[in-house]
Amino acid sequence: MTEYDLDWIISVDDHVIEPPHVWQEYVPAKFRDRAPRMTFDDGAELWHWDGKVYPTSGMNAAAGRDREQFSPLPLTYEEMRPGCYDPKARVEDMDRDHVLASMPFPTFPRFAGPLFSECADRDLGLACIQAYNNWMIDEWCGSAPGRFIPLVVVPLWDGHLAAQEVERCAAKGAKAITFPELTAPLGLPSLHDPNRHWDPLFAALQDTGMPVCTHIGSSSQLPTTAPDAPLIVPTAMAVMNSQLACADWLYSGVFLRFPDLKLCLSEGGIGWIPYILERLDHVVETQRAWVTKKMELDFSTGSVVQMGDAVHVDGMDPYAVLPSQLFRDHVYGCFIQDEYGAANIDRIGARNIMIEVDYPHTDCTWPNSLEIAHRALAGCTDEQQWLILQGNARRVFDFEPAAPPA
């Protein structure tokens, strides 16, 4: 037996397939008619919400299937592994995989939950968000104490409401929020919003110690090269959104204004991190004289229309601390499998990396997660392995898991 328990892992990125009762049971009675409900007709299982019909996707419930069977065509609950939608079955699948604890992201509301923030009826939208959070904390996580890290959704249209939901959920035991990797593509204010849309939320997160988790794909857009590019291009390059998000946060000044805020780049991979940090630092160090100024450019002729003073954020120089230092103090790279990143852990920093299983998605390592993780981390010290497999997740999410099953 080693000093560190390296036989169990904490996965900071998995997914639930919400069972049909979530919103019908958890919204207040007056919203029930309009809350998401599922119909079961002729073998088709369909969500109904806000005038639209949503099928399930086989991509979201692939655990236990062969690669040859992967498909975005719908699956019925009957066809899925019960671990997709049933927390008791999930824990059994986690035990088999040596996953001590898991942090599950939503599916039907999309990874950062924007579905309910897109609803014109704000009261209904908020009721559905709170229903999800109550179900996640009380029923899913509550069914197996210490085995799940409760991750919640927030209303995105109002920073104050979002802050209230964070405080409400923190009091119930929530440990993190899911947040879009980029907000502007969803029609929401950016991190640079002069009206500081997100400030109340970030203040509440800082006060409650809850990190922001930005899952790839959560901006509901994928980077691609051309309208006629084959589907494999955006599928593979989805990971670039994590690089963009990382740059955006590190250049935004948010971490200077909220010095205790933490960001997890969920399913973002890690092999790119030293490259991007080196690049972000280099641009600050080399181009500071012009690029940190307010500027209007006419790209059609390369003209400088206007060049103003240096950008300041609340009186601070947002580039006073190098991005690589802000990363070490605030940001966590999360990976499922990433051979190149695993070979460069010393450069990324073992305290800034957490492991993921991604159950039950097509990229998941279940049921061989522990073995795959050990192989990836073979070159690390025991302490580094401990940090990546468990230690960082305990610290970052202020989470004490249950004792490992006997």
Next chain:
Amino acid sequence: MTEYDLDWIISVDDHVIEPPHVWQEYVPAKFRDRAPRMTFDDGAELWHWDGKVYPTSGMNAAAGRDREQFSPLPLTYEEMRPGCYDPKARVEDMDRDHVLASMPFPTFPRFAGPLFSECADRDLGLACIQAYNNWMIDEWCGSAPGRFIPLVVVPLWDGHLAAQEVERCAAKGAKAITFPELTAPLGLPSLHDPNRHWDPLFAALQDTGMPVCTHIGSSSQLPTTAPDAPLIVPTAMAVMNSQLACADWLYSGVFLRFPDLKLCLSEGGIGWIPYILERLDHVVETQRAWVTKKMELDFSTGSVVQMGDAVHVDGMDPYAVLPSQLFRDHVYGCFIQDEYGAANIDRIGARNIMIEVDYPHTDCTWPNSLEIAHRALAGCTDEQQWLILQGNARRVFDFEPAAPPA
């Protein structure tokens, strides 16, 4: 003395600032009135072309300036180092920097020369392209044989015309073309175009042995996060276009159809390469069953509208060879400074990496390029250093440099 000459480097990415006479002297007489010309009024030096006025940019002529002076505001020729626009002065600056040979990209026509392809008068556009190429080959490169690798611009609106220009220039000694990192953002057909717009060009490049060089920024758009993101975000993240271009080429099937074609990712950096190749391979290996099919998705509900057969390109499976293998056989990563990439050369492959100086841009290593390159490659064998500093450029561009100056 070592077996390899490691005292001189071949830089595969530099830039010329075109002197005022290029188009006025090199277009046929009938186009002279409408060809780009420069005016010198009240100290302002301005290009006039196709009804628009273009200033110079201090970012393009920064060699020899302190970082504190970097600015996109215009510079006059008088204020620039003569090496920016005068090939004799350039060679002197190269000698001082231990640069044996250099491959310069255009400035006024933009890095991949789309300016002249945007002109409604195709005859005029072609005349300006040919004028640039003749000036580059005959005057700039001709002034110092063996010291410059001639890189030419092609008409982008017609693949057959582009092929003819490649053949014409190859006969005059050209060694490569500059090509947009992504063509769709310029309103041009993509690599996936069912009408095979680029095929005649690619066939001519293959026949003449000339690589395609895709310089960052050459698609005239930069990746960013939000409309109100500060300028530093797209400035830093410009390098992501190289990752997108790499994925696009490797997934396009072009290298299966043109097995001798070569691609250089100019100024694309190298630290990201193993990460992206691992990702591209992983998606092919894991998701092949669905992602390689023709598919129409409704992203608003996650529905599969239509799923067809597997994509084929000229009867071939474009994913029959893994992207990482296609990269080794066809693609070259090019870097100025990239500590992370340099530490991972064994993973990228020393035969697939070339060095750049980027004279006279703000990122250039002049006049310390040799020292900086030696420091970056300190962990490499002599053979690896030779390949990256000179050997690969000689082979990839079929270029024999002059003997080093005494």
